[in-house]
Amino acid sequence: xxxxxxxxxxxxxxxxxxxxxxxxxxxxxxxxxxxxxxxxxxxxxxxxxxxxxxxxxxxxxxxxxxxxxxxxxxxxxxxxxxxxxxxxxxxxxxxxxxxxxxxxxxxxxxxxxxxxxxxxxxxxxxxxxxxxxxxxxxxxxxxxxxxxxxxxxxxxxxxxxxxxxxxxxxxxxxxxxxxxxxxxxxxxxxxxxxxxxxxxxxxxxxxxxxxxxxxxxxxxxxxxxxxxxxxxxxxxxxxxxxxxxxxxxxxxxxxxxxxxxxxxxxxxxxxxxxxxxxxxxxxxxxxxxxxxxxxxxxxxxxxxxxxxxxxxxxxxxxxxxxxxxxxx
Amino acid sequence: xxxxxxxxxxxxxxxxxxxxxxxxxxxxxxxxxxxxxxxxxxxxxxxxxxxxxxxxxxxxxxxxxxxxxxxxxxxxxxxxxxxxxxxxxx
Numbered sequence: 001x002x003x004x005x006x007x008x009x010x011x012x013x014x015x016x017x018x019x020x021x022x023x024x025x026x027x028x029x030x031x032x033x034x035x036x037x038x039x040x041x042x043x044x045x046x047x048x049x050x051x052x053x054x055x056x057x058x059x060x061x062x063x064x065x066x067x068x069x070x071x072x073x074x075x076x077x078x079x080x081x082x083x084x085x086x087x088x089x090x091x092x093x094x095x096x097x098x099x100x101x102x103x104x105x106x107x108x109x110x111x112x113x114x115x116x117x118x119x120x121x122x123x124x125x126x127x128x129x130x131x132x133x134x135x136x137x138x139x140x141x142x143x144x145x146x147x148x149x150x151x152x153x154x155x156x157x158x159x160x161x162x163x164x165x166x167x168x169x170x171x172x173x174x175x176x177x178x179x180x181x182x183x184x185x186x187x188x189x190x191x192x193x194x195x196x197x198x199x200x201x202x203x204x205x206x207x208x209x210x211x212x213x214x215x216x217x218x219x220x221x222x223x224x225x226x227x228x229x230x231x232x233x234x235x236x237x238x239x240x241x242x243x244x245x246x247x248x249x250x251x252x253x254x255x256x257x258x259x260x261x262x263x264x265x266x267x268x269x270x271x272x273x274x275x276x277x278x279x280x281x282x283x284x285x286x287x288x289x290x291x292x293x294x295x296x297x298x299x300x301x302x303x304x305x306x307x308x309x310x311x312x313x314x315x316x317x318x319x320x321x322x323x324x325x326x327x328x
Numbered sequence: 329x330x331x332x333x334x335x336x337x338x339x340x341x342x343x344x345x346x347x348x349x350x351x352x353x354x355x356x357x358x359x360x361x362x363x364x365x366x367x368x369x370x371x372x373x374x375x376x377x378x379x380x381x382x383x384x385x386x387x388x389x390x391x392x393x394x395x396x397x398x399x400x401x402x403x404x405x406x407x408x409x410x411x412x413x414x415x416x417x418x
Contacts, residue, residue: 137415218385218392221415223336231337231372234383234414248392250410 024098027054027061028173032181032295037266038259040283043291047182048263048279049174052271052301056090056097056121059174059299063196064094066169067158068102076156082107084148084155086132086141088193089118090300091160096125107155109145111137113325117304134325137221138193139235160194161237170200178295179208186292187213189282191274191299192248195240201297202244216248217281219256219274222323249284251277253322254315259283264302264311272300273310273327330358332409341368350409355386356399358409373411383414 020026030053039046051059067085071077082105085095092108099106106127110118113134122129130148132141142161149155160166178185178201188205190197202214236242253273260276263269275298282296302311308321315322329349334342342348343366350365352358363370373384379399380386386393387410393401403409 139415220410221412231381231383231413236382236414242394245395247395250387250390250392250412 022101023055024065024101027065028177030054030177032178033267033269035263035267035269038263038279038283039286039294041286041289041291044286044289045293046282046286047293047295048267048269048271048275049178049295049297050269050271050301051297051299052303054094056093057301057303058090058094058272059197059297060087060090060094061097062169062173063160063166063194064091064098064158066165066172067160067163068095068098068104070163070165071156071158077104078154080154081105081156082128082154084109084130084145084157085160086110086138086145087160088138088141089114089122089304092127092129093118093121093125095158096122096127099127100125109141109148111141115304115325116307121304142235160196160239161235162239164239166194166196166239167200167203167241170197171204172200174297175201175204175208179205182293182295183209184293185209185212185295186289187215187282187285187294188297189215189217189278189285189294190297191278192216192218192240193274194237195242196237197297197299199239199241199244202241206244213246213285214244215281215285216245217251217274217277218248219277219327220250220252222253222325247285249281251280253327254318255280256327257310257315257318257322260302261311269298270302271298272302272305274299330403330405330407330409332358332362333411335412337413338369338372338411341372342366352403354399355388355393355401355403355409358403359386359399385412385414386410387412 030050032047032049035046035048054061084107086109096106108122108127109130109132111134112131132144149157198216205212256273256276259279278296282294331347332350333347350358350361352361388401388407
């Protein structure tokens, strides 16, 4: 598709990179990039915070660093300890990378239907993978991890769902970065998983930019990843403060993947599935605004989803796959 | 009539139906019609005080009603109401 030629703004002369003492120090400081072609309202400026630029390619590097520092400070890590965490992939990969650098053992409880790349990355960083039933989604991984920790005291669980270090990482790093780069931010949109990003960034922005809107994109769970036996097995993470939100939009996997394809095609940005969902929510919000600035946090890069061939076929060709996987 | 989508975990209590048509001008009225037809759903969806159960999310046209007008959120016959259990991610 031919796009009209646009005058590119002058390039800033500041250096883009810095020098760090270790890969752990290089977490954060991610770029904020304007994506005007995806804003449905020309007077609403849309910016993407590219968390795929973190060392393992996701926002979870920030959380994992805070979780491990919290374990170190609490004195819970012994020489024979194994850090055990339930994760749909990204948090586990981030914990494994930091643990490798610092010399700790990691095991990750992960639904058995996540993409192949996540297993490959965990193996590459030396983590052990314990499968939980994919049909029970992240809820099933949390349940199995809690069961294992109760039975073997070598396991130490940082617990991204309950540990205040998770939202604190965003309060102390992601939020200040956004406000420093866009002091005019009117709305912040992110995906809802543990709720750590929305709670931490939301609290920071509310304190420093009163009137800012905090909006969540939530994945519509596929029919086959809702294997709960009762509603009592439902789960609201302890770290998530629902009162921080102004709106929450449900986004289907098909809509997310379509937006993801548009992001690559129109803006040249390669991101993961939840980023598509976030952009769908950001567009819905932008349609209700006359003018303003929206920051959308794109949680990971597209690398871990390549084997799913999301960019080479239409969603209508994906059929049942859309319903059988936990994409976020 | 508004279409209400029922999640797999509640279908056994809702006559094994995936979606149900229900009358009502607000979410409260639509859920009221639903629980009248399927009384087993009442304790699952609502607290004894008649508020939405903590582990249940209800959406009108894909927006969580907790951030609209909760149970008083208006519903149009052309709207779709979705009921989902709270699920984790991450």
